[in-house]
Amino acid sequence: MTRVVLATAYGGPEVLTVVDQPVGDPGPGQARVEVRAAGVNPADWKSYTGAFGTDPGQLPRRLGYEVSGVVTAVGPDAAGPAGPLSVGDEVIAFRVSGGYAAELVVPASALVPKPGSLGWEQAAGLMLTGATAVHALTATGVGEGDTVLVHGAAGGVGLMAVQLAALRGARVIGTVGSDGADLVRRFGAEPVRYGDGLADRVRELAPDGVDAALDLVGTDEAVDVSLQLVADRQRIATIAAFGRAGSEGIKALGAGPGADPGTELRDAARLDLAEAAGAGRLEVVVAATFPLEEVAAAHRQGMAGHTHGKLVLLP
CATH class of the missing domain: 3.90.180.10 (Medium-chain alcohol dehydrogenases, catalytic domain)
Known part of the structure; x- marks a missing residue:
């Protein structure tokens, strides 16, 4: 038993x-x-x-x-x-x-x-947060020289996405609440407070624009700000706002209705995630x-x- x-x-x-x-x-x-x-x-x-x-x-x-x-x-x-x-x-x-x-x-x-x-x-x-982050970064094509906006950067998936995006050579801007800024900053991202005026605060940090956005929280704010800042909707992904994804033409990832589960990609990421964590490149x-x-x-x-x-x- x-x-x-x-x-x-x-x-x-x-x-x-x-x-x-x-x-x-x-x-x-x-x-x-x-x-x-x-x-x-x-x-x-x-x-x-x-x-x-x-x-x-x-x-x-x-x-x-x-x-x-x-x-x-x-x-x-x-x-x-x-x-x-x-x-x-x-x-x-x-x-x-x-x-x-x-x-x-x-x-x-x-x-x-x-x-x-x-x-x-x-x-x-x-694994679950790491594989989800790998899926989101891969689906939006985040790589060297990109500026990526991560909504919910201090959460479980967010902290993985911040670190993995930085390992890919991207610049990361991460939305946080009142007490997540130091943690996000420790992993190489630039924290920005969510709430009214978020889009303007991101524009101040990235006047040359944002290449991709990951919605890891599912709020209307996260979707709306991503749509305002990212020109290519195929470089916006959500793991929670599945209804908005369908109506706005952005990528839905995970287990929600109409979402791409990314099963093979997530499974394939496991050995790499374990190796990176074991080597201290991923915390x-x-x-x-x-x-x-x-x-x-x-x-x-x-x-x-x-x-x-x-x-x-x-x-």
Whole structure:
């Protein structure tokens, strides 16, 4: 048996509970992982708050898309992107289903080696935000010499996008609230306060124009300002404002309606993300950690929308 988090109804974090469930043995092409840390992401709470629908047939449902841990058993032909797996391997698992658990069985294809220099919490928070940022930067063609505007630069995906854009040789301007400027600046971006007058403040910083924009927050302000500043709408991408994307002709990325999921691109990014993080070129900022039993508190903090970096559960 292992402890797992279940959403037993649709609603707020109060519907979450921790129960014991059988973990089972890995079958062909699978491995069992003892979870050391599990990353928390907005998609987790959207799955039970009704954002993705309220099909009663989907309840109770497990949560969690990314974990770090140790392989405890392997099935026949269990190989990941880096090769065959063995008991004792330290791994990062993404994308998985039901990662909020003390132990779980996953497809071996979801497992990449965890760099020894990377802590469990950082490893668990790397992949979903990192792969999303890679997708957004690739879709908008951000590269050497570009000026890119990142909305929500101090959030989980935002901090990844800021760092990865800088590694590509781009100049990064990042929107922040009252307390995110220093963090964004530390990673090489130029912070700018969101709110009334944002477009004018960006123009002051970049009088020669903005080449691309990433909306990582989903607000009308982020979309409107991007449309004002970026001439080519195919160089504007959103991971949240899916309705606006359809009406405005900008790129929608991720799991929303009409969006490009970018599955192959995101999967292909995993080894590079792990290597960059292990080498110290990419930092995962962990805002807070919570015991598995305090998952509701973790979600309440995440849903408040002002977390700088990643929230992580520790089974």
